[in-house]
Amino acid sequence: MKGTTIAKVAREAGVGVGTVSRVLNGSPAVRADTRRRVLAAIDVLDYEPSPAARALSTGRTNAVGVVAPFFTQPSVIERLRGVSRTVAGGGFQLVLHDLERPEQKQGLFRILAAHGGVDGLLSISLSPTDDDAHRLQAAGVPIVLIDRHHPTLPCITIDDVEGGRLAAEHLLGLGHRRIAFLGDEEANQFGFDSSACRREGFEAALAAAGAPLAPECSLRRPHGPDAARGAASELLALEPRPTAVFATSDVQAIGVLEAAHAAGIAVPEELSVIGFDDVEAAEYTGLTTVAQPLDESGALGAELLLRALSGEAVESRRMPLAIIERATTARRVGAVA
Amino acid sequence: MKGTTIAKVAREAGVGVGTVSRVLNGSPAVRADTRRRVLAAIDVLDYEPSPAARALSTGRTNAVGVVAPFFTQPSVIERLRGVSRTVAGGGFQLVLHDLERPEQKQGLFRILAAHGGVDGLLSISLSPTDDDAHRLQAAGVPIVLIDRHHPTLPCITIDDVEGGRLAAEHLLGLGHRRIAFLGDEEANQFGFDSSACRREGFEAALAAAGAPLAPECSLRRPHGPDAARGAASELLALEPRPTAVFATSDVQAIGVLEAAHAAGIAVPEELSVIGFDDVEAAEYTGLTTVAQPLDESGALGAELLLRALSGEAVESRRMPLAIIERATTARRVGAVA
DNA sequence: TTGAAAGCGTTACCAC
């Protein structure tokens, strides 16, 4: 019950508050029958300790903060699932900070770094400034980055360049030569650069195979299904029309699928489409994609943070990538096997 | 900086802690130039107040808890988006409690009800027990339910029965007579009953139109795409085959779409499919559905909670429903207009 | 093994 304090419990049990505290915290230095009396009092009074008082006294909150551009990308949700499971499993609360606009990033880490808010931080797709990183370190607040590189902080990442290369090779292997690219705008205020890296790897592989990406076949648009649909329409109106498209996210790839459908272009017969991420919607839509372990990346990041919280040194990890071949890519008609 | 306390700021500014506190809390009772000195000291020392100390002193945490069966249903995510936006807008932190298994519900509300954790609670699709509800009230912790009815607590709901009726009427209006139903298992440990209510309204409307739901056409399965696919296959193997299916969630409806595709049955030409919720995937897949304002329900729930937190009395709200006609329903072949 | 008391960093009340 609210209003029930450790002092009342102590009085009820006929012991000192120190003893109640020891029972609460599982200290072995309490005689068995004293413990029983205290437990009984706790039960009778329906006592629940105050997290605030505890936090003030110990300096630990038992909460970890998660900073994420929450709803911009479904992939974030899947990462969050892994984070949530692991954080809860470790007995921590999860304080979620959703960033919808880049300005909100300003000062967020700094506030979180200051004493009290959270014991540790998990940052999805977002990186603190150098200044914030120093602050966090000075404050002793560990942070783990997920889906973001950083020179000094522990990160859970993938090799985006390699991912682009994998997509290119898959398409190339199916005999495609005129291949289009659809990615995110590369100048963005959050500083996301995975789309750019994927493009790099993709372009390099294409060039190496003697089928360089034509400028008119390379589009970069704001992230989201609508922009993707529009961009895809442009791509499909090209002469000659590309026989395959690589989109740097499943969301965009699905936009391409829709545009193709609207234009009466059969996938994969007339157009192959490959995405990136392997979000749930990719399974729904039968999308071939470059899969990264989303849920696992969140879980691993959280696990690393938990370890850092218990004093262990942790280091960055790189997650594996794999092509999941579903129903949207096929051998180019007329291609030589 | 961690370690910087209000006392140090006071010393630096040459004032008492009370004055610093007043400045911090925007009290007008501070002379302008004193305020300036304090602000300067705060800046120099890079001071950030301790949430824990503040919480202990004021009894308020500035955090609201959100309890949700987080990842079982995509619809929850969309609700969460509205919640997050509104909660953050109100200057509160969002503490997320994901329930993956029903047992976890045990004790959760009770812990949250106790002093300290959060100032208020938002519960998505989940209801506290009567005992917990009393506890919350006794503790003065307001709670608002989203997507769940409750006799005494404020709720944001929809009329599920009406939703079922809408789906039936849409299909009936297109000339369908042999219509199938696919819903969730009605006995579940979370106590979800929206699927059952939708079925009720659906069945009633069908019966009223003289086209009662055939027993073999009514399937209830565990929620999720896989089970839905399986169930849909059964439905599609029926003789005579239903010409339309109502699934009580978009996730299940998408499973039906997949099964139809796999069986080579054309949608909507040979089979009409209507879902429920209008999640984002429904847009991707062109699914016709009974739409409920998911994001808005979260936002409204959070808004109500914020009001309750500021002492206002709040009352339940019912959200509107609407058929969104996309590409998966069509007039039955041979039906009389 | 236990009790008493000193913090932890705020806010809020009470004098001045």
Next chain:
DNA sequence: GTGGTAACGCTTTCAA
């Protein structure tokens, strides 16, 4: 207007 001080509820050290 402003400074000092008593809470707030817990953990932890120090004695006993």
